[in-house]
Amino acid sequence: MADLLALLPLIVTTAAAIVVMLVAGFSLFGREVMALLTTGLFMFCFFVQAATLVSMPFFPYQQTFGSMLAVSPFSGVAGLIILACGGFSALASQTYFGHNKGYVPEFYAMLLFAACGMLLLTMAAELITLFIALEIMSLAVYVLVGADRERLLRAEAVLKYLMLGAFSGGFFVMGAMFVYGGLGTTSFAGISRVLAESGLFTSPLATAGFLLILICFLFKIAAVPFHAWVVDVYDGAPLPVTGFMATAVKTAVFCALVNLLLTDGSLLSVWRDILWYLCVVTLFTGNLIALGQTNIKRMLAASGIVHSGYLLIAIISADVTGASRTVIGFYLAAYALATLGIFSALSTLSGNDEKRISFADFNGLAKVHPYSAAMITVFLLSMAGIPPTAGFMAKFYIITAAFSAGQLVLGVLGLISTILSIYYYVRLIAAMYFTTPEDDFAITGLALAPAGTAVLAVAVFGFSLYPLGW
């Protein structure tokens, strides 16, 4: 019974997705009501997830369904972040589709289905279950990206994402097969048991398999050298979907990666050196790409690569205890708040058919919409890691964790990367505040996204006060 209770958020989210799917199928409600319904359902799922998390303060690494799933506080927190991302994305979509084409009622069902796949992904403790969860999430996100068939940019984005995503899925399946061939099991617990007995390098087949699985994960989190898709796909997707992809997808995939790598200390110790180099390359390549962008969406996509790099720092300096999971969870939450906030603000301000999207389009925004400009500034400062925002605390925890784990060089490189990244974040702030407005920034229609943006802006400050118990 406790097993089923731990799964309650997943069950509720799946049920919500099916309800929205049926409502969309019968065209019961209009565009506005669908957005409200979806937001409400996401909030309900969020509270179920929170209640599950609080009412079971001690999770003895519960094994459910023949150790295919495992619920831990970490997966619970990741679930909270994912569901919150879904809710705010639904709010932003309501505003976005007020002045953009391409709305289909099934959009909201896909948002919930994607969240359902992500929740499964955070709990998966077995490679085949993990793969199915990954595909549920990916399929739903492909549809979210490409639902608007009128625009070529969307078609290009969905084609690139679908093709490369299918390839990375193929790598994962092949890797899982090799791991099974080498170790005779696909469950995380079983893998760590076999590794504890014999060590990884006694089985070259399993080593090759883990390499293939790692490639799939690195593709999904857009780590260099598997980052080429991310800028075009994020640019081609509708703004709320880009926000959803940048936050929820990243949270779910990182949670699964951490669950796999930290099941057992030996698995991480084998990959630590490779991840170290990948992490450094990711940080600086991401910064270089972001420096050269003139389009805000593309800049945020490139900065997403950099944030994946910071999370990789946390993974590299992790040990098997819970503390490193806390740091990663905190960073994911802080990053999600700021990113969702800025995409929510852009959904409102971008205007008809995303016409305002480059840095120059936002010249002088502060003189016309001072509150919006102030909130965007807060989000950008949080992403750059300026105190007293949540982003600063998150970076602080990660760099401290790197130093205390003895990864001095990595910590210093992380700091240098932070300083570099300030340039492209502040560039937008400077454009908003220190130039004269050329545009009237007219916004049409009643909108819910500004409310979501305001909540997120407050949360960016509030969350930085959240004490991390270590």
Add this chain to the structure above:
Amino acid sequence: MSQPLLFYALSLLAIVGAVGLLMFKHPMNAAMSFAVTLIALAGLYGLLSATLVFAIQLIVYAGAIMSLILFIIMFLNIQPDDLPDESGYWYYLAGGAAALTPLALLLLYGINSLSVTSTPEAPPGFGTIKEVGVVLFTDWLLPFEIVSILLLVALVGAVVLAGKREGGND
């Protein structure tokens, strides 16, 4: 005694089919070549006494999915003029092969490390419908059930991406 011979023959056939899939210029030829790979794979499953997978491979992959692919290709009615210009084809192929060689060598090394002699004989009833069903509905019940969500998402997604839209956007 004929088993290794069969194995090599089927493997060769599968690889030839896969190479053909890459090499043929017209999609129809490529698809037919892919069918050869699928059927050869079915033979390999049969050699491993996986009878149910053998049947499913023939019926579902070589049968249903292949005919769907063929239908789509015929539906599109591709003429030689529609095919893309592939002048840099060999360079891309060579570059890709060179880039993947280290990975391929690693995988080969991994597979060679498997000890062939210690592989136990399959128990009686292995790979039959009953045995697979029992495993599927006991140990693997959860993955089996969540595949239904995956199929639902794929179904709704296909309708959204390809379905008919009525007039406006609201």
